[in-house]
């Protein structure tokens with residue numbers, strides 16, 4: 001197949017895939033991919049980085065094969081080939097942003113659009129918080145399920161819905177996601193999202209301007225009332241009283257109430273009658289996510305930011321950040337910033353530095369930082385040669401041989417560099433390994449790669465990918 005036929009076919013396949021995936025996932029995982037060839041019944045799909053290979057095999061292979069078969073029923077199988085050149089020559093690939101421009105999202109009604117007259121304000125919901133991008137784990141499953149049920153049937157069985165848990169564990173995310181989802185389904189619904197502090201300010205203002213009666217009336221027209229962080233009502237009796245009446249009126253009108261707090265209802269310093277109202281409904285907690293959930297959240301966030309980060313680095317963050325999700329996200333964001341500003345790919349070491357700067361994890365010690373997990377077999381020079389040979393599609397014979405064409409020379413220098421820098425093999429020994437070359441040749445080769453790394457982010461990325469693959473970082 002000619003390369004333009006490959007291109008067209010891949011574009012057609014992508015058009016079939018795209019509607020089946022979340023946009024961020026589509027852009028993240030299909031960026032810089034291409035059909036490399038089609039021979040007999042085998043379609044060879046090229047991926048730019050080995051880090052995306054597993055994901056394709058696990059999630060997308062079936063989907064892609066099916067789409068390919070629909071277009072050409074002679075295709076029987078699909079194989080992947082990691083080809084770093086795709087990353088450097090994106091013109092060979094379908095430009096996703098050009099061919100799949102972002103559809104303007106329907107603007108969610110904001111506080112003007114829900115036409116709440118003066119006296120009530122709803123904070124604008126953050127569209128970033130959705131039910132879909134909330135990662136469900138063992139410790140938040142119930143809360144998520146209850147929220148989904150509320151989206152299905154507001155004012156139904158789970159009313160009021162009370163979500164509690166410590167800071168940064170996803171309460172606001174869930175509450176706003178419910179609001180967003182209800183508005184998606186019923187754009188005309190009046191959804192008010194407020195915090196107990198905002199509610200308090202409104203009550204105080206209404207009292208001052210003697211408009212309490214109006215405010216009360218308006219609140220009673222609300223379909224869904226979401227009050228975040230209700231613990232701040234403590235010791236504000238007048239507000240509690242107003243809220244109690246609003247609560248009752250809405251509840252009796254089968255309107256949905258959703259409340260969050262940092263502790264369970266019976267530990268809140270609120271009037272008993274209010275607490276017993278909360279206890280009538282559904283109560284669910286969110287607590288600290290376990291390791292698997294932390295890792296899944298990191299993967300989700302990295303993919304939302306379209307940020308490639310090694311699994312081993314994500315695992316490191318997930319292992320060492322145990323408390324709250326906001327902290328996890330903060331570390332990831334720092335890593336993204338470091339990459340965007342300085343083109344520094346995150347490594348376990350750089351993440352450990354970020355963490356100690358943020359004072360997040362005093363337990364990270366030099367030993368864990370410097371080396372991979374000890375149970376891993378350390379890579380040998382043979383492994384390095386194999387990995388380099390595979391990555392650049394150059395045979396090991398060529399790596400050792402005497403050819404000086406760029407396609408061979410650069411990978412040879414790369415293998416030498418990794419051997420020296422990461423395996424600490426001596427220049428002399430490396431010279432012997434690579435076809436009995438002089439040690440000065442090896443020194444020059446290492447110097448070349450080091451220089452290129454400073455100038456050329458592709459080389460840096462290749463070093464990163466290869467050493468990560470070899471478990472050397």
Ligand code: ADP
Nearest residue numbers: 133134135167168169170171172173297325326
């Ligand atoms: P809380 O309101 O409980 O203090 P937030 O809802 O503000 O916490 O969550 C803090 C950050 O962590 C947000 O950016 C949120 O998107 C993220 N987050 C928390 N839990 C999850 C989860 N299970 N899946 C995805 N993101 C989460």
Ligand code: MG
Nearest residue numbers: 171172173228
């Ligand atoms: Mg919150």
